[in-house]
Amino acid sequence: DTAVSQTPKYLVTQMGNDKSIKCEQNLGHDTMYWYKQDSKKFLKIMFSYNNKELIINETVPNRFSPKSPDKAHLNLHINSLELGDSAVYFCASSQIGVGGGTQYFGPGTRLTVL
Amino acid sequence: GESVGLHLPTLSVQEGDNSIINCAYSNSASDYFIWYKQESGKGPQFIIDIRSNMDKRQGQRVTVLLNKTVKHLSLQIAATQPGDSAVYFCAENSGYSTLTFGKGTMLLVSP
Numbered sequence: 001d002t003a004v005s006q007t008p009k010y011l012v013t014q015m016g017n018d019k020s021i022k023c024e025q026n027l028g029h030d031t032m033y034w035y036k037q038d039s040k041k042f043l044k045i046m047f048s049y050n051n052k053e054l055i056i057n058e059t060v061p062n063r064f065s066p067k068s069p070d071k072a073h074l075n076l077h078i079n080s081l082e083l084g085d086s087a088v089y090f091c092a093s094s095q096i097g098v099g100g101g102t103q104y105f106g107p108g109t110r111l112t113v114l
Numbered sequence: 115g116e117s118v119g120l121h122l123p124t125l126s127v128q129e130g131d132n133s134i135i136n137c138a139y140s141n142s143a144s145d146y147f148i149w150y151k152q153e154s155g156k157g158p159q160f161i162i163d164i165r166s167n168m169d170k171r172q173g174q175r176v177t178v179l180l181n182k183t184v185k186h187l188s189l190q191i192a193a194t195q196p197g198d199s200a201v202y203f204c205a206e207n208s209g210y211s212t213l214t215f216g217k218g219t220m221l222l223v224s225p
Contacts, residue, residue: 004157041122041201043158043215056212090157101207102148105157 003027004106006091012112013081020077021109023091031055032074033092033103034066043090049074050096078111086113122201124220133191133223137204137216142185144214146207149178149189152218153200161189161202191221199223 004025013019025032033056034046048056052068063079074091088110092103127133139147145166150158164171164178164187171178177190187204201220205213 041152041218043203043218045212045214048212092157101146101213102160102163103213104160105150107157108155 004104006106006109010110017081018079022075024073025093029093029095031094031096034076035090037088081113083113122218122220126222127194129225131194133194135189135202135219137187139185139206141208144206144208148205150203151200194223196223
């Protein structure tokens with residue numbers, strides 16, 4: 001009965017590799033997000049998709065490419081991983097127009113780039 | 115008491131005390147505010163929200179106060195329990211589906 005799920009929970013990889021993180025929500029929401037949380041716990045929005053369309057793209061390197069095959073899924077692919085990409089990545093979802101925009105978060109994926 | 119350390123501001127309280135966590139927001143046009151709780155190793159979890167046409171909202175053991183004049187939000191937790199230990203974030207809805215998060219406050223509850 002998990003609302004927002006992410007896989008994998010932990011990801012350890014070498015610099016220069018390409019990796020993907022998957023996210024799924026079963027809340028029937030129309031909007032999904034990716035956030036990056038740094039070592040100081042600061043949460044920063046990266047992307048937002050509404051009904052599979054990109055609506056927010058913050059200043060994120062183009063090595064990061066989100067893909068939304070349907071409105072229940074938003075995956076994050078990262079090319080040529082760098083040390084500074086190490087962080088916890090959270091997926092979230094919300095229903096626009098309902099509840100003022102309350103977002104529900106997944107459990108996070110801790111990415112460590114060596 | 116409350117202190118600003120090298121990383122997150124930290125509030126240390128004894129079990130059973132009331133806790134008050136403060137947040138200053140930036141956008142006077144924001145019309146919706148949310149408090150989230152993040153436990154270690156987990157994602158942020160919704161606690162309580164408030165719209166800008168209200169100045170107080172109560173939940174179970176939690177109260178959120180909104181002062182739009184000084185752009186200040188607070189979260190009050192009554193009878194704090196060890197399970198309340200976590201990082202607390204305020205977030206403001208600053209347009210369309212965008213939430214802007216504050217820096218977070220770590221609450222440490224000792225038995």
